[in-house]
Amino acid sequence: MTTDTTEDPGPQTAPLSHLPRASLRTLLLVIVGGFAISTVSMIWVVSREFNALAEVNRQVEAAGRLRMLSQHVALLAHRASRDGSVELKQFENAVREFDVKLAELRAVEDADLDTAHIFALDRVEIQWQRLKSLSQGLVKKAHITTYAEELDLAQIASATLKAAEENVELYLPAVDDAKRRIAALFPLSILWSMVVLSGLVWLLRKRIFQPLLALGMLMDKIAAGELSIRGAAEFSDEIGRLVHHVNHVAECLERDNSVQQTTLAELRDSEIRHRTLWEMSSEAIVTLNVNGIIAFANPAVFGIFGYQPVELIGKAIAVLQPERLRERHLNGMARYKASGRRSLDWASIETQGLHKDGHEIQLELAFTDMQLSQTRWFVGTFRDITQRKAHQEALMRSANYDALTNLPNRLLLYDRIEHAIAFSKRHGSTFAVLYLDLDNFKIINDTLGHECGDLLLCEAARRLLTCVRDGDTVARMGGDEFVLVLSEMQSKNDVDRVAQRALDVMSASFNLASREAFVGVSIGASVFPDDASTRVDLLLQADIAMYKAKDLGRNNYQRYSEQMQARFKWRMSTEVLLRHAIEADELVLHYQPQIDLRSGRIVGAEALIRWESPSLGRISPAQFIPLAEETGLIVPIGRWVIERACRDAASWMRSTEGAHCVVAINLSARQFNEEALMAGITSALSENQLAAHHVEFEITESMVMQDPVSASGILKKLRDMGCKVALDDFGTGYSSLAYLRTFPLDCLKIDRSLVTDVAIVCAVVQMAQAFGFKTLAEGVEDEAVLAVLQDVGCDIVQGYYYARPMPLEEFKSYLRSHSEKFPASVN
Numbered sequence: 127m128t129t130d131t132t133e134d135p136g137p138q139t140a141p142l143s144h145l146p147r148a149s150l151r152t153l154l155l156v157i158v159g160g161f162a163i164s165t166v167s168m169i170w171v172v173s174r175e176f177n178a179l180a181e182v183n184r185q186v187e188a189a190g191r192l193r194m195l196s197q198h199v200a201l202l203a204h205r206a207s208r209d210g211s212v213e214l215k216q217f218e219n220a221v222r223e224f225d226v227k228l229a230e231l232r233a234v235e236d237a238d239l240d241t242a243h244i245f246a247l248d249r250v251e252i253q254w255q256r257l258k259s260l261s262q263g264l265v266k267k268a269h270i271t272t273y274a275e276e277l278d279l280a281q282i283a284s285a286t287l288k289a290a291e292e293n294v295e296l297y298l299p300a301v302d303d304a305k306r307r308i309a310a311l312f313p314l315s316i317l318w319s320m321v322v323l324s325g326l327v328w329l330l331r332k333r334i335f336q337p338l339l340a341l342g343m344l345m346d347k348i349a350a351g352e353l354s355i356r357g358a359a360e361f362s363d364e365i366g367r368l369v370h371h372v373n374h375v376a377e378c379l380e381r382d383n384s385v386q387q388t389t390l391a392e393l394r395d396s397e398i399r400h401r402t403l404w405e406m407s408s409e410a411i412v413t414l415n416v417n418g419i420i421a422f423a424n425p426a427v428f429g430i431f432g433y434q435p436v437e438l439i440g441k442a443i444a445v446l447q448p449e450r451l452r453e454r455h456l457n458g459m460a461r462y463k464a465s466g467r468r469s470l471d472w473a474s475i476e477t478q479g480l481h482k483d484g485h486e487i488q489l490e491l492a493f494t495d496m497q498l499s500q501t502r503w504f505v506g507t508f509r510d511i512t513q514r515k516a517h518q519e520a521l522m523r524s525a526n527y528d529a530l531t532n533l534p535n536r537l538l539l540y541d542r543i544e545h546a547i548a549f550s551k552r553h554g555s556t557f558a559v560l561y562l563d564l565d566n567f568k569i570i571n572d573t574l575g576h577e578c579g580d581l582l583l584c585e586a587a588r589r590l591l592t593c594v595r596d597g598d599t600v601a602r603m604g605g606d607e608f609v610l611v612l613s614e615m616q617s618k619n620d621v622d623r624v625a626q627r628a629l630d631v632m633s634a635s636f637n638l639a640s641r642e643a644f645v646g647v648s649i650g651a652s653v654f655p656d657d658a659s660t661r662v663d664l665l666l667q668a669d670i671a672m673y674k675a676k677d678l679g680r681n682n683y684q685r686y687s688e689q690m691q692a693r694f695k696w697r698m699s700t701e702v703l704l705r706h707a708i709e710a711d712e713l714v715l716h717y718q719p720q721i722d723l724r725s726g727r728i729v730g731a732e733a734l735i736r737w738e739s740p741s742l743g744r745i746s747p748a749q750f751i752p753l754a755e756e757t758g759l760i761v762p763i764g765r766w767v768i769e770r771a772c773r774d775a776a777s778w779m780r781s782t783e784g785a786h787c788v789v790a791i792n793l794s795a796r797q798f799n800e801e802a803l804m805a806g807i808t809s810a811l812s813e814n815q816l817a818a819h820h821v822e823f824e825i826t827e828s829m830v831m832q833d834p835v836s837a838s839g840i841l842k843k844l845r846d847m848g849c850k851v852a853l854d855d856f857g858t859g860y861s862s863l864a865y866l867r868t869f870p871l872d873c874l875k876i877d878r879s880l881v882t883d884v885a886i887v888c889a890v891v892q893m894a895q896a897f898g899f900k901t902l903a904e905g906v907e908d909e910a911v912l913a914v915l916q917d918v919g920c921d922i923v924q925g926y927y928y929a930r931p932m933p934l935e936e937f938k939s940y941l942r943s944h945s946e947k948f949p950a951s952v953n
Contacts, residue, residue, distance in 0.1 A: 165322075175307050176308065179304035182304050183301060188230055193287055193291055193294060196287055197283065199224065199257060199261050200261065200279060200280075203261030217261070221262070224258075228247070247293060249289040250293050252289075257283055260275070260279055264279060333365075337369070344372060348376050348379065353383055354380060355376065356373050407426050408426055409426055409507045409508060410426045411424045411506070412424075414504040416504075423439065427508075429510075430510045431481055431487075448478055448480050475492070476488070476489070488515045489508050491506060530602075532587075533602045535601065535602060536603055539601035539603070540661055542611055543559065546654070547654060547660070555613075555614050556615050556653060557611065558612045559652050559665060560625060560628070561603075561609055561665065561668035562609070562610065563607050563608075563672055564583075564646070565681055566680075569828065570638075570832055572798070573798075573799055573830075574643065575836070582638055583606065586606075587600065589631040590608055590632075592631060593610070593631060598612050598613055599611035609665070610624065610628070612624055621653065621685065622683070625651060625683040628647060629681065629682070633681070646680050647681060648672050648680050649672060649682070649684070650670060650684050650685075651668055651686065652668040657686045667686040667690075672684070673697060674690045674693060676752075700749070700750065700753060701759075704737070704759055707737055708759070712739055713735055714737075715736070715771060715933075716931035717774070717931060718734060718924055718930065718932070719937070720902060720924045723915065723923060728944055729786065730787055730788035730822065730922070733771040735767055737750055755794060760794045761797055764793065767791060767792075768806060769810045775788075775789035775821065778934075779820060783944060788821065788822050791823055792824045793823050793824065799840075807847065818848030821850065822852055822872065825837075827853060827854070834869075838870070841871070842870050845870040850873070851870065852873040852874070852875050854875045856877060867897050873901065874890060874893075874894045874900070876902065876904065878904050881906060881911055884918070887918055887920065888918040895919070902920075902922040902924065903922075907927050
């Protein structure tokens, strides 16, 4: 057998069918059989020679015995002839023995057919017959022999002896030959034995010893780890099959070793990954024995508990627990070890831990147990959720409390009302819901800015909290709306007292970043269970009552009644129709001429919006404009008014009589503070190719006085663009003359409520002239008022005395009726 160290790609043990089939058992049988046959043959040859020698010796002995017996017989016969002392029986025995020996030699000679021996025996027999005959006669005649007979006896005995001796001499060469052959066979047998034994040793060495030695070396190499080495069998015998099995075992070991190496590599990779996770994990991981002693800890314990890992090894887990939790933990672990039942979900437990410096931390604990080498261990992972809990609390607060005012928000308010309903039903008590909306808050927010608006809301919340008891709720619904929930009222008069208290505290001035502002509050109230029995209905009816308070002039309080429901439904339906009116082009502009008193010519026209609803008919601006301001629809409506007024003004500017007619457009408070205002105006002028000085924007006195600095900047932008600016409803507000002289204005519009008061009109006109402003009186309806305005020097008037607001085409016709051209100075 030989060994092959060539790398084998896989377990592919070659079959033995291609090798010579030779059973080792058969080989051994052949070897043993051959050795036995050769040995037996040699023994047989040697024994045959020894037998031949023995036979020759026997024949020599027999021949010598014949010689001795012939003399013995002759002697007995001689004695008998002398003294007759020979016993006949002794003589006969000797004769008989001679005959037997002669017969034996004759039998041998006859078998061998040796002529010389036959002739010698014949002579011996002839002489024997003579001697026997003579001796027998002499013995019978005892004492009567003659000398002649004795002489014949001697001669015959001598002849018989001579013949016997000759016969003996014939056997002596055969003895020598046998001895020589035997002497020659000894070295031949030794040589043959050595040859046979050498062949046997060579065959055993080649077929058994060398293959077994090579197989042993192969197995040693395989045991040393050379799993790719293979043995080559020369014969398909037992050793060949053994080599085949060893190769198969090596292949299996190589395959298993490959799998083992892969598994070990995976285990090493897994160990590296887990060790990396163990060391890099942000979660603290500790391993405990059944007695709660920490055996292992990862580096994250320092970041969470403040301990280095080595500080915890060998210490009880109680070092990481607050004192109040330790006994409960020990009882729980003892119960688990005793019964195997868990009282907690080990996958997620929120608990408290103890930092090294003594402060408690919020933890999320995951726990499990495992068996390692018949030993139970517990593994716990700790995650610091202190920040998460804080965030959750913050989220819970943000979900239930208003971020600005810290009051309960809408969701928490709903929950409070539901609890109040359940409590009242259970105890037969009553409670009230008050819906509050700040009056003019949008104006303050839009003019003074959102920061001032936020300050106002916070201060309003603080004031409202002073109006209720500790068990009551003050919530912010959103925007400038608040809700009060008055629980367990003793009487319905409690609602009135709280509402009046809210009106009183909200009527005081608000200091907003060194700016003073005033707001009112409109309050509506509903009572459980008199007005409603559900949360939705209570809020809805309080909201209806609040809008009733606004309709009655704002800054007052109304308790819900069934009559309010119809008004609320009208308001809701009107709001829906108004939203569709913008898209359906149901809004139109009417124009009221503005007359120059010195020339009597039309110098401008105020654009006034009208709503022609297919379902409701003509709706007064006094009805839908406040609704639009409350719902925010005033912004798209105002944008539409600017675009349509510019388009209409461009259409009349193309005629000679309308070339100098300025269009006056009213701006709402929200529109005035809108960032896109300037871009919208620029776009409208550009699209209609209308010069900016043909447009005049009217703003109210209250709008500019909410934030004079900001308003002055916006007015300046309008003037820089080329537009004119008029201060509308002058005299109805609280304008500061110091601010008024700094505003970039072109005209003061005297409110219709003041045009009949000559002193006020005169003062306004003189002030306007001093500031360089024109004056325009609106609401002129009779000639007496007109005469007064002319006397005091008012520049422009408008009112029913000249014309009512009219559609565009009627206004164009009205312009054509005044054929006189406007003087340039009127501009």
